Amino acid sequence: MHFDIQVIIKTIPYLTRGLLNTLLLAFVGIILSSVLALVCTPLRMSQNRFLKIVFSIYIDIFRNTPIVAQIFYLYFALPLIGIKVSAFGCGLIALVLHYNAYNIEVLRSGMETVPMGLHEAGMALGFTHIQRLRLVILPLALRISLPALVNNYVSLLKNTALVSIIGVVELTFVAQDVIADKFNYLEMYATIAVVYLVLIFGLTWFLREVESRYAIVT
Amino acid sequence: MVEMLVQNLPFLLGGAKNTFIVSVLGMVIALILGVPIGLMRLSKTPWVRSSALFYIEVWRGIPFIISLLFLYFALPEILKLFWKVEIGQFMAMLLTCVLWTSANAAEIVRGSVQAISFGQTEAGMALGMTYFQRMRLIILPQAVRIMLPPMIGLFTLLLKGTAIGFIIEFRELIRVGQITIERLIMVRRETASIEIYTIIMILYFLMCYPLTRLSAYFEKKLAKGKN
Amino acid sequence: MRKLLVLSLMVLITLSLISAAAEAKTLEEIRKTGKIVIGGKGDYPPWGVINAQGKFEGWEIDLCNKLAEYLFRDPSKVEYVAVTGGNRVPFLNSGKIDIIWATMGYTEERAKVIDFSIPYFSSGVQLLVKKGSPIKSINDLKGKTVITIKGTTGAQGLEKLVPDANQIKFDKTSEALQALRDDRGVAFAQDDILLYKLVLEYPDYTVVGEVFNPTDWGVGFRKGENDIREYVNESLRRMNKERYLHESLKKWWKGLELDEYLKRIDAMFKK
Numbered sequence: 048m049h050f051d052i053q054v055i056i057k058t059i060p061y062l063t064r065g066l067l068n069t070l071l072l073a074f075v076g077i078i079l080s081s082v083l084a085l086v087c088t089p090l091r092m093s094q095n096r097f098l099k100i101v102f103s104i105y106i107d108i109f110r111n112t113p114i115v116a117q118i119f120y121l122y123f124a125l126p127l128i129g130i131k132v133s134a135f136g137c138g139l140i141a142l143v144l145h146y147n148a149y150n151i152e153v154l155r156s157g158m159e160t161v162p163m164g165l166h167e168a169g170m171a172l173g174f175t176h177i178q179r180l181r182l183v184i185l186p187l188a189l190r191i192s193l194p195a196l197v198n199n200y201v202s203l204l205k206n207t208a209l210v211s212i213i214g215v216v217e218l219t220f221v222a223q224d225v226i227a228d229k230f231n232y233l234e235m236y237a238t239i240a241v242v243y244l245v246l247i248f249g250l251t252w253f254l255r256e257v258e259s260r261y262a263i264v265t
Numbered sequence: 266m267v268e269m270l271v272q273n274l275p276f277l278l279g280g281a282k283n284t285f286i287v288s289v290l291g292m293v294i295a296l297i298l299g300v301p302i303g304l305m306r307l308s309k310t311p312w313v314r315s316s317a318l319f320y321i322e323v324w325r326g327i328p329f330i331i332s333l334l335f336l337y338f339a340l341p342e343i344l345k346l347f348w349k350v351e352i353g354q355f356m357a358m359l360l361t362c363v364l365w366t367s368a369n370a371a372e373i374v375r376g377s378v379q380a381i382s383f384g385q386t387e388a389g390m391a392l393g394m395t396y397f398q399r400m401r402l403i404i405l406p407q408a409v410r411i412m413l414p415p416m417i418g419l420f421t422l423l424l425k426g427t428a429i430g431f432i433i434e435f436r437e438l439i440r441v442g443q444i445t446i447e448r449l450i451m452v453r454r455e456t457a458s459i460e461i462y463t464i465i466m467i468l469y470f471l472m473c474y475p476l477t478r479l480s481a482y483f484e485k486k487l488a489k490g491k492n
Numbered sequence: 493m494r495k496l497l498v499l500s501l502m503v504l505i506t507l508s509l510i511s512a513a514a515e516a517k518t519l520e521e522i523r524k525t526g527k528i529v530i531g532g533k534g535d536y537p538p539w540g541v542i543n544a545q546g547k548f549e550g551w552e553i554d555l556c557n558k559l560a561e562y563l564f565r566d567p568s569k570v571e572y573v574a575v576t577g578g579n580r581v582p583f584l585n586s587g588k589i590d591i592i593w594a595t596m597g598y599t600e601e602r603a604k605v606i607d608f609s610i611p612y613f614s615s616g617v618q619l620l621v622k623k624g625s626p627i628k629s630i631n632d633l634k635g636k637t638v639i640t641i642k643g644t645t646g647a648q649g650l651e652k653l654v655p656d657a658n659q660i661k662f663d664k665t666s667e668a669l670q671a672l673r674d675d676r677g678v679a680f681a682q683d684d685i686l687l688y689k690l691v692l693e694y695p696d697y698t699v700v701g702e703v704f705n706p707t708d709w710g711v712g713f714r715k716g717e718n719d720i721r722e723y724v725n726e727s728l729r730r731m732n733k734e735r736y737l738h739e740s741l742k743k744w745w746k747g748l749e750l751d752e753y754l755k756r757i758d759a760m761f762k763k
Contacts, residue, residue: 111421111473112466113428115439120466123458126674134660134676205328209429214660214671219330224661227578227643230585230605232338240331247326276546338586351587354573434574436546444542444574447535447666454693458670 054231055238058221065221066242068135072217073204073250076142080203081196083143084150085189088158089180091151102151109148114206117141122213138210146203150196157192158184193262197254204250208243218242269457270464273445277461280441281468287355287437288424291362295423296416298363299370304400306375317371324368330429333361337433354435358427366423373419377411378404410487417480421473428469438465519719522590527569530556531589531712534574535665537689538744539595548572554740555612555731556593562727576663578642581606584712591720595683597645597707607717608710609724611760612737613753616703617646620672620680620687622696627679629701633657639668639677646681649705672697688749708760732761 055062091102109117118141125137132140161184169179189196211220222235305317324332337357344350352360381404389399431440442465449455522528532548533540540550557567573589580592584606597615598608619638621627627636633654640647642661650657660677662668669690672680679700680687687699711728713721731737737757745753 107474107477108466108470111425111477112469113425113439115425115428115431116462116466116469119439120459120462123462123670127459131675208328208330211330212432212663214662214667219328222334223578223663224642226582227661228601228648230581230602232334232582232586233342236331236335236339240327240335243328243331244323244326248322272544276544279546337588338582341586345587353588434579441546443664443666444534444546445544447664448541448543450666450669451535451537451690451693452541456670456673458666 065218068217069207072207077200080143080146083147088151088154106148114145134214138215153192153195157188190263280438284427284437292420294363295366298367303371303374321368324364358430358435373415377408414480414484421476529571529590531575531592532572533594551744577644592712607713611708613709614756615683616706618684619701637677639680645705
């Protein structure tokens with residue numbers, strides 16, 4: 048069983064296409080799940096009982112079931128409620144909903160760490176509740192939660208590999224497709240293992256830089 | 266609907282059992298490996314520290330699915346140069362679980378040991394204890410308390426992580442569900458994807474939610490204990 | 493961190509210089525283990541399915557059991573592993589299974605990495621579409637989205653004949669079927685015999701198009717395992733002479749196409 052670099056070189060165009068989708072899923076996923084978390088966390092912490100319960104249930108479900116099951120579930124369920132999206136869309140939605148749940152919990156704990164004094168300062172300045180959140184609390188909470196959020200972001204990047212199961216043409220899917228026709232599993236799996244390692248290290252390094260500049264350690 | 270449930274539940278529960286068994290086994294072995302590797306990570310000796318760091322970064326860094334595929338298909342090819350060896354589905358699954366979990370466990374151990382104030386170590390040194398005595402009698406007992414919530418969390422992640430095992434034909438819960446759906450869709454004319462996946466989600470929830478609550482409970486107790 | 497990257501690249505380069513010895517199992521070794529591990533289809537009725545108890549059953553399964561009966565005097569001495577078009581060859585070549593008996597057609601690509609038995613059946617690819625669909629042949633697929641299974645003659649045939657069709661490739665038949673029902677594609681390209689079975693269950697679908705990319709089915713072996721291959725060839729010839737191939741097929745297929753299928757078997761053994 049000879050390890051053939053030639054075959055890998057021939058599949059570079061296809062691999063690149065897969066890599067681009069992986070990166071797209073990761074970056075859009077990270078941004079969307081963060082923005083969504085910023086919106087949802089105050090809702091999660093509101094006094095409204097209904098909101099509290101809805102979010103509790105949502106978070107409990109998405110944190111206590113595997114992301115694989117969630118991906119399949121959304122893939123089959125979304126068309127039934129009329130949402131027709133491509134597999135890429137389904138995969139993205141699954142990733143965002145999954146990591147939003149984790150981000151909300153992280154952000155919530157960050158928000159709770161923000162000292163009361165700042166809430167009061169905001170009120171003294173005449174800010175409305177939303178202004179207080181937007182201008183004072185959330186930015187701070189975000190910076191406090193940054194290390195934990197960074198973990199979630201790296202995890203999201205790794206789990207983009209899972210959306211291959213519904214046919215999204217990302218890196219893992221490309222490897223499996225090529226193997227299905229060319230049977231070169233050693234070469235393909237070794238190659239994408241290295242690519243993933245490079246991506247993870249790259250993202251981790253970048254996020255650590257961001258962390259060192261913006262994170263607040265309490 | 267109920268009839269379909271009753272007919273298929275034993276098969277599905279069998280899958281849940283496999284998920285549970287491989288996770289428990291993986292966790293136990295991972296703990297045994299994770300503690301020394303976590304401590305090695307803190308060693309003063311450079312090569313010891315780097316080896317531990319390499320192990321941790323690789324097995325935490327590579328996505329679980331890739332490790333699984335690599336260990337199932339590629340590793341035997343490399344090993345066969347030296348030994349006549351085979352890696353079946355369960356072994357590949359277990360190996361992947363152990364490597365990934367032990368790397369994460371090592372990180373948790375490292376964090377927990379680092380969280381214990383140096384004063385404790387100094388006290389141990391003042392009492393004339395060796396490294397191993399210090400570890401065994403002072404540091405680790407305290408570290409275990411700190412480790413408990415994240416370790417339970419890690420086990421929960423592992424339980425959920427085994428879900429990707431279906432890709433190598435390992436008969437865990439998702440695979441078992443897929444087989445059931447396949448049979449129903451092609452032989453009995455029933456499209457039952459949603460129903461089966463709902464059952465699967467419920468079974469996973471039943472396995473994981475108590476653990477999540479347990480971890481939160483210990484975390485609260487720990488915070489109280491500190492004050 | 494850079495050290496790790498360098499190390500990983502070194503590992504990759506080292507691997508590229510390794511030539512692993514081909515793993516070869518002998519018939520004796522299989523006999524010694526007391527069972528034969530066969531990669532079969534679990535989602536391809538009625539040739540191979542997994543029943544409610546988790547056991548494999550179907551026409552090919554019957555043939556596999558017969559092989560075990562010849563080999564061990566006990567038809568139950570088989571361990572089945574469900575394989576798909578996309579993973580059966582890796583499973584075989586990495587030693588997870590002893591032979592492939594999974595609706596596999598002979599292609600030159602496959603023959604480069606595995607050996608085939610004498611043919612025992614044949615099929616061609618056609619299209620499954622919703623009744624009333626405007627798709628009537630593969631030419632209508634130009635620029636459209638088509639559903640296929642990874643690693644099958646359907647996917648490979650379409651690559652060659654309609655390269656600008658957008659293929660969505662799945663691993664499993666049920667996923668492909670579900671996708672077709674959700675209108676994620678205009679057609680499902682797979683073996684004609686599987687499609688004939690599916691339209692029995694789903695009469696709102698129909699099979700269209702000329703048959704393309706026809707292949708003869710064979711059992712798959714690792715390269716160089718000639719004694720195992722010869723044994724299976726002999727077994728197939730014996731099953732044909734004893735009419736076991738035909739009788740067991742009649743058990744699994746009752747529809748109109750039965751005569752056609754029986755003729756296909758005979759055509760294989762005239763060669």
